[in-house]
Amino acid sequence: xxxxxxxxxxxxxxxxxxxxxxxxxxxxxxxxxxxxxxxxxxxxxxxxxxxxxxxxxxxxxxxxxxxxxxxxxxxxxxxxxxxxxxxxxxxxxxxxxxxxxxxxxxxxxxxxxxxxxxxxxxxxxxxxxxxxxxxxxxxxxxxxxxxxxxxxxxxxxxxxxxxxxxxxxxxxxxxxxxxxxxxxxxxxxxxxxxxxxxxxxxxxxxxxxxxxxxxxxxxxxxxxxxxxxxxxxxxxxxxxxxxxxxxxxxxxxxxxxxxxxxxxxxxxxxxxxxxxxxxxxxxxxxxxxx
Amino acid sequence: xxxxxxxxxxxxxxxxxxxxxxxxxxxxxxxxxxxxxxxxxxxxxxxxxxxxxxxxxxxxxxxxxxxxxxxxxxxxxxxxxxxxxxxxxxxxxxxxxxxxxxxxxxxxxxxxxxxxxxxxxxxxxxxxxxxxxxxxxxxxxxxxxxxxxxxxxxxxxxxxxxxxxxxxxxxxxxxxxxxxxxxxxxxxxxxxxxxxxxxxxxxxxxxxxxxxxxxxxxxxxxxxxxxxxxxxxxxxxxxxxxxxxxxxxxxxxxxxxxxxxxxxxxxxxxxxxxxxxxxxxxxxxxxxxxxxxxxxxxxxxxxxxxxxxxxxxxxxxxx
Amino acid sequence: xxxxxxxxxxxxxxxxxxxxxxxxxxxxxxxxxxxxxxxxxxxxxxxxxxxxxxxxxxxxxxxxxxxxxxxxxxxxxxxxxxxxxxxxxxxxxxxxxxxxxxxxxxxxxxxxxxxxxxxxxxxxxxxxxxxxxxxxxxxxxxxxxxxxxxxxxxxxxxxxxxxxxxxxxxxxxxxxxxxxxxxxxxxxxxxxxxxxxxxxxxxxxxxxxxxxxxxxxxxxxxxxxxxxxxxxxxxxxxxxxxxxxxxxxxxxxxxxxxxxxxxxxxxxxxxxxx
Numbered sequence: 001x002x003x004x005x006x007x008x009x010x011x012x013x014x015x016x017x018x019x020x021x022x023x024x025x026x027x028x029x030x031x032x033x034x035x036x037x038x039x040x041x042x043x044x045x046x047x048x049x050x051x052x053x054x055x056x057x058x059x060x061x062x063x064x065x066x067x068x069x070x071x072x073x074x075x076x077x078x079x080x081x082x083x084x085x086x087x088x089x090x091x092x093x094x095x096x097x098x099x100x101x102x103x104x105x106x107x108x109x110x111x112x113x114x115x116x117x118x119x120x121x122x123x124x125x126x127x128x129x130x131x132x133x134x135x136x137x138x139x140x141x142x143x144x145x146x147x148x149x150x151x152x153x154x155x156x157x158x159x160x161x162x163x164x165x166x167x168x169x170x171x172x173x174x175x176x177x178x179x180x181x182x183x184x185x186x187x188x189x190x191x192x193x194x195x196x197x198x199x200x201x202x203x204x205x206x207x208x209x210x211x212x213x214x215x216x217x218x219x220x221x222x223x224x225x226x227x228x229x230x231x232x233x234x235x236x237x238x239x240x241x242x243x244x245x246x247x248x249x250x251x252x253x254x255x256x257x258x259x260x261x262x263x264x265x266x267x268x269x270x271x272x273x274x275x276x277x278x279x280x281x282x283x284x285x286x287x288x289x290x
Numbered sequence: 291x292x293x294x295x296x297x298x299x300x301x302x303x304x305x306x307x308x309x310x311x312x313x314x315x316x317x318x319x320x321x322x323x324x325x326x327x328x329x330x331x332x333x334x335x336x337x338x339x340x341x342x343x344x345x346x347x348x349x350x351x352x353x354x355x356x357x358x359x360x361x362x363x364x365x366x367x368x369x370x371x372x373x374x375x376x377x378x379x380x381x382x383x384x385x386x387x388x389x390x391x392x393x394x395x396x397x398x399x400x401x402x403x404x405x406x407x408x409x410x411x412x413x414x415x416x417x418x419x420x421x422x423x424x425x426x427x428x429x430x431x432x433x434x435x436x437x438x439x440x441x442x443x444x445x446x447x448x449x450x451x452x453x454x455x456x457x458x459x460x461x462x463x464x465x466x467x468x469x470x471x472x473x474x475x476x477x478x479x480x481x482x483x484x485x486x487x488x489x490x491x492x493x494x495x496x497x498x499x500x501x502x503x504x505x506x507x508x509x510x511x512x513x514x515x516x517x518x519x520x521x522x523x524x525x526x527x528x529x530x531x532x533x534x535x536x537x538x539x540x541x542x543x544x545x546x547x548x549x550x551x552x553x554x555x556x557x558x559x560x561x562x563x564x565x566x567x568x569x570x571x572x573x574x575x576x577x578x579x580x581x582x583x584x585x586x587x588x589x590x591x592x593x594x595x596x597x598x599x600x601x602x603x604x605x606x607x608x609x
Numbered sequence: 610x611x612x613x614x615x616x617x618x619x620x621x622x623x624x625x626x627x628x629x630x631x632x633x634x635x636x637x638x639x640x641x642x643x644x645x646x647x648x649x650x651x652x653x654x655x656x657x658x659x660x661x662x663x664x665x666x667x668x669x670x671x672x673x674x675x676x677x678x679x680x681x682x683x684x685x686x687x688x689x690x691x692x693x694x695x696x697x698x699x700x701x702x703x704x705x706x707x708x709x710x711x712x713x714x715x716x717x718x719x720x721x722x723x724x725x726x727x728x729x730x731x732x733x734x735x736x737x738x739x740x741x742x743x744x745x746x747x748x749x750x751x752x753x754x755x756x757x758x759x760x761x762x763x764x765x766x767x768x769x770x771x772x773x774x775x776x777x778x779x780x781x782x783x784x785x786x787x788x789x790x791x792x793x794x795x796x797x798x799x800x801x802x803x804x805x806x807x808x809x810x811x812x813x814x815x816x817x818x819x820x821x822x823x824x825x826x827x828x829x830x831x832x833x834x835x836x837x838x839x840x841x842x843x844x845x846x847x848x849x850x851x852x853x854x855x856x857x858x859x860x861x862x863x864x865x866x867x868x869x870x871x872x873x874x875x876x877x878x879x880x881x882x883x
Contacts, residue, residue, distance in 0.1 A: 045496040046467055060831050086837050094835040101828035104836075106744045106776045113847035115836040120843040130847060148779040151333065162836060178494045181333045182523050182565045208496040211568065247498045252526065252569040252590050259594045265601065275568060279575040282597065286581060289601065347790050408794040415784075416791035418816035428813065432796030463820065477795060 004033035004069075005170065005202055006057060011066035013052050026052040028225035029066065034204070036169070039196045041216035042206045043236075045247030049225040054174045054206045058092040059085060071169065090119060093163035097175040099155035100148075108150075108158050109134065109143040115166040133161040137191050153184025160191055170202035171195065177212065189215065210237075210251045214273045221246055233273030253278040292320035293485060293517040294344060299353035301339050313339040314350070315541040321485075321534070326511055326518045328528035328549075330564060331538030337521050338411070340538070341487050344519070345406035346399060357485070362402055366392045404433050407483030411490045413474035417462040422453065422473050425462050429481040447480035450510040452502055468499030475503065479510060486510070487519045492527065504531050526567045529553065529588040537564070554586045569593050617677065617738040623668040624855075626740045630749035632856035637736035639863045644729045646870045650879020653724050659866060660728045663735045677734045678727055685726055689719035717880040747771040752850060765841030773829070781822060788817050 013027040027049045034040055044050035055061040056068065059075065068075040070088060080088075093115075096102045105111035113130045121129060134140045137157040147155055156176055163171055173192060177185040189212060195201045205216060213219050219236045221229035223246035229236055236243070237254040250258065254272040260282075261267060267285045271277025301314040314336045321327050331337045342348045343355050349363045361368060366388070373379070373391045382390060407429075410416070419425035423444050430440045448458060451472040457465065462473050475491065488507065492500040508531055511518045522528055528535060528549070535552040537545040539562045545552050552559075553570070560566050573587045573596070582603060583596045625633070647656050664674055678685070696715035737746060751768035758764050789799070792813045799810050 045498055055831075058835060060834060082839065086839065089835055089837050094832075096828060096832055098825075098828060100780050101825045102832035104776060104829070104833060105772060110847055114833075114838070117844050117846055118837040118839065120845050122845055123849075126845055126847055146779075147776070148783075159832075166836065183332060183563060210497075247496060249497045252567060252593075253572050255590045256569060256572065256593050256597070259590060260597060263594065263598065265598070275572050275575060278572055279579065282576060283579050283581065286601070342790070345794055347793060403794050403796050410787065410791045410794065413791060415817050415821055416788060416795075416813075418813045418820075428792075428797075429795040432798070481795070 003035075005036040005038075005071055006032075006034040007067075007069040008032050009067040011053070011056060011068060012064045013049075013056055013061060014064045026225055027056070030222070030225075030227050032220060032227060032230065034202065036202055037196070037200045039193075039203045039215075039217045040205070041213035041219045041233075042204060042222060043208065043210070043213050043219055043248060044222040045208060048222050048246070050206050050222045051174055052225075053222060054094070054172045054204065057172060057204070058089050058094055060094070086119070090115075090166050091168055092170045092172065093166055093168035094172045094174060095156070095159050095163055095176045097178050099152050099159060099179065102159050103147040103155060103162075106146060107143075108139065108145050108147060111147060111158060112161045112165050115162055119166065129165045129167070130161075133165040136164055136194070137161045151184060152180045153187040156180065156184065156188050157191055160188070160195075164195070168201065170204070172204045172206065174206045175208070176205075177207065177209065185212075208248065210248065214251065221248070223247070234270050234277070237273045238270060257281065291323050293323035293358065294321040295319070295356040295359075296340075296343075297354045297356065299340075299343065299350045299355060301336070301343065301348070302351045303339075305351070313541055314343075316353070317538075317541075317543050318353075319536060319543055319546050321517065321519065321536075323517050324515045325533040326508070326520065326531055327534040327536060328532035329519060329521045329536045329538065330523065330525060330528060331544075332523075332563065334540075335538040336541040337538045338489055341408060341489050341519070341521060344485065344487055345408045346402040347408070357402075357406065360398070362399070364395070366395055369395055404429070404481045405483055406485045406487060407478040407481050409475055409478045409486070409488045409491060411493060413478075414467065414470035416474055416477075417470060420461060421459050422462050422465070423448075423458040425473060426458075426476045426480050429477055433481060443480045443482065444476075447476035450479055450513075451476040451506045468495055468502060471495065471499065471503060472506065475506065482514075483516065485517045485519065487521075489521045490523070491520060492522070492524070500527070507531070523565070525553075525559075525565055525588070526569075529567055537562075549588075550586055553588050556585070617734065618742050619669050619673065619739045621668040621740075623666060623740065625663070625667040625735065627855075628740075628859055629850055629852050629856045630741050630745040631752050631850060632852065632860055633736045633741055634746070634749050634753060636860055636863045637733045639860070639867060640732040640736065641729055643863070643867045643870055644725050644732065646867060646874065647721070647725065648874045649877045649881040651877030652870050652873045653721060654879075655866075655870060655873060656728055657724065660731050663732070667735045667740055669735065669739050674731055674734065674739075677739075678730060681726065681730060685723055688722050688726065692719040692722050714880075718882065721882055743775050744772065747775070748848075748850060765844075769841075777825070780825075781818070784821060785814065785818055788814050 009031050010029040011027060011031070012025070012029055015024040015026055030053060042050045042053065052061065056063050057070070059080075063076055066076065071091060073084070073088070075088065103111050104114050109130055112133050113126060116126055116129050131140070134143055137160050139154065139157050139161060142150065142154065142158075147158060150158065159176075160171075177188050180188065192203055192205060193215065196203045205212065207213055214233045214237070216233065219229070219231060219233055220227060221236060221243065228246055229239060229242065237250045240250045240254065240258050243250060249255070251273075253275050257267055257272050257278055265285070267281050269277070269281035269284065271281060296317050296319050299314055299317045300312065303309070303311045303313055317336070317340065329337045329340070339348075343350055346362055354361045355363060360372065370388070370391055373394055374387060376394070379387055379390050417425050419428065426444045426447055427440050430443050435443070444458070448455070453469070453472055453476060457469065462470060465473065471491070475488075478486065486507070491503050491507065495503065504527060507518060507520070510516065520528070520532065532549055535545070535547065535549050536543065537552060537559065544562065545555060545558070556566055556570060567588045569590055570588045573583055573585065573593060576583055577585060581600055583600050587593050587596055644656060647653050664671060693711060693715040696718045697712055741749070747768050751764055754762070754764045793799075797810060797813055799807065802810070
């Protein structure tokens with residue numbers, strides 16, 4: 001029995017084409033352990049299989065083969081009862097890419113209540129949860145608004161509140177910032193960080209934005225359905241060439257350090273995932289030379 | 291020479307309703323011919339509204355939009371003096387001339403969307419034909435071109451946007467997100483517009499998809515000399531591909547000029563909440579900590595050169 | 610397009626707006642019964658007076674209420690013509706060249722029919738569409754129809770469908786506009802040409818719209834599953850409807866009005882419908 005919150009072994013998934021014969025392997029054996037309270041970014045280019053991986057974790061898609069254990073509960077290799085599936089989805093919530101396509105109700109607070117309503121949460125706890133979730137994402141003032149009048153970032157925060165109200169232990173963000181402008185993206189990323197740091201919620205952020213991945217504790221890089229890299233942002237950004245092969249590129253600051261080293265300027269240090277870290281490294285080098 | 295000029299342009303959404311909103315407020319600017327101009331600003335800064343004014347999809351509430359000096363929303367009275375001297379109108383009687391001018395204006399208004407090609411946000415939603423080539427051909431067909439010409443244009447547009455020939459006969463709905471985006475772009479390029487306007491052409495794409503789109507646009511611009519306008523949130527992309535920049539905030543023009551000039555006023559940009567390129571932030575940090583590096587750096591290439599120069603400067607000092 | 614999309618709801622703070630939507634549905638039904646109870650002039654005078662009173666109470670502009678009659682104008686005219694010419698009785702007018710005679714009864718019948726249909730529409734408008742948001746109406750119907758669940762009627766599913774439809778109407782309206790603009794930017798022309806040509810011009814709009822609607826539906830289904838949706842079983846609700854005393858008073862008033870009309874029928878005055 002492993003200690004990890006999410007444990008996968010050789011997890012595979014194949015899409016079956018419309019004709020029912022040819023199979024399309026989207027995920028090709030992923031083995032990974034994610035601990036409770038971790039903030040993990042899952043990086044990969046479009047079509048790398050990163051979204052498929054996310055959808056397997058709360059059984060929106062069913063693994064073709066391999067093993068999946070969540071919070072000590074075996075999710076593969078046996079028939080799951082409806083109750084077990086509901087419990088899993090309550091524990092592992094998911095926020096999707098398109099903010100418009102995940103809001104169900106015509107009033108913000110009723111949408112936030114949708115999850116707990118489905119779980120049969122009674123009054124007055126239901127009301128407390130909804131109000132608490134809205135204030136957690138700073139959307140209390142919009143409780144009575146219509147979702148379609150909100151900005152993208154606000155809609156996405158409502159979607160997050162809808163998940164928080166289910167009291168999850170883990171939230172998966174499936175490219176939840178891809179359709180947002182910089183302000184909306186910042187709003188959502190701030191909310192994600194708060195949930196992880198202050199509430200101890202395990203976070204998986206599926207993304208192709210490197211700057212976003214840099215905020216995580218750990219990065220998984222998926223390419224062609226396989227786990228290509230696993231490490232801290234500093235470790236991952238140090239492997240620029242491999243990232244490039246996987247269709248990704250390092251942020252500008254990391255790129256600068258790489259380019260300087262190539263030009264024969266041996267800047268020391270490994271904190272290349274943050275602007276401050278890069279600045280420190282360059283300043284150190286200048287001081288050493290002086 | 292300016293290809294497009296906006297003179298005191300304002301635009302109000304839903305005038306007289308509870309949702310009335312001033313999207314553009316007295317904007318005056320010019321866009322140089324044959325250049326790539328970047329337009330940046332927040333959602334709600336008025337930049338997308340401005341794009342829709344350029345090809346006549348909407349008309350400004352106030353002010354004039356000029357394309358090659360011609361007011362695209364002008365009335366026959368306003369445009370009469372400008373059009374009466376056209377060679378084909380020579381020798382017409384006053385009455386016939388009036389009629390001809392009116393017809394000419396209608397003709398030009400109809401052709402406007404072919405002269406100013408607009409690629410909207412998430413344009414892959416506009417695909418509808420059964421094959422990629424037919425979808426690209428939709429615009430040219432509406433122009434009334436003959437089959438031969440349409441075919442040539444489809445192939446040309448596909449080449450610029452990196453759509454391989456075997457994709458042309460596929461259904462656009464079977465393509466990946468990045469490929470769909472390129473097909474939508476090809477559909478506008480195939481009209482061979484004099485001005486190409488793109489609203490967030492790389493939104494939601496991964497680094498590869500984004501590079502593909504921008505490289506395609508850049509290649510097309512170089513080879514054809516088209517005037518290009520790109521709306522984007524990403525200053526990093528703007529810095530890489532644009533010659534000129536326009537910065538919008540709250541429906542007003544905040545800055546306009548060459549890329550270097552605009553980036554030189556970077557503190558003002560961050561004040562209106564725009565994201566500054568990471569590399570520029572790094573340079574600012576290094577300057578704070580006493581390194582002698584110029585402030586106006588916004589691409590990795592420039593940064594590499596600047597850091598090397600700073601190092602060499604130190605060496606010389608020591609020597 | 611937007612007018613249709615958002616229904617006729619007129620936002621205002623009025624006693625009728627504040628009533629429980631279930632009470633309003635019941636009152637609307639009772640009021641319809643009232644319009645059919647009316648048989649004589651006295652009754653119709655009372656009915657018209659009640660409609661004016663309701664309008665006053667609902668704070669909805671009179672011109673807006675009269676506008677709601679426009680779609681059924683044809684029906685009103687048609688029924689009144691039939692009544693004028695089909696009813697026999699005391700001859701009022703017989704133009705020499707005409708084959709048809711006009712009777713006083715015919716005119717009365719026509720007048721009463723016009724009043725009955727108009728007030729029926731106005732009444733349901735005031736109780737339901739003008740003062741109740743579509744979503745509140747959906748809620749009310751789900752409550753009122755819930756006894757049918759015993760017979761396995763999919764009451765919850767129906768209400769959920771309505772909710773989702775209402776949620777997505779503005780989104781899809783916006784999307785239609787966006788797609789239209791995108792195709793216009795490629796030179797599509799929706800306004801000129803023959804009927805067939807114009808119908809054909811809609812294809813570039815309809816196909817992307819359908820594709821997008823299907824994609825949205827798939828996304829939404831996944832999102833709902835992720836949020837533990839499994840039908841109406843065991844669901845609780847955030848906002849539960851509560852009857853208040855004023856709701857019962859209002860319903861009793863309509864009932865009392867009905868009883869009053871019943872007696873006016875018997876002991877009232879004026880021309881009586883046969």
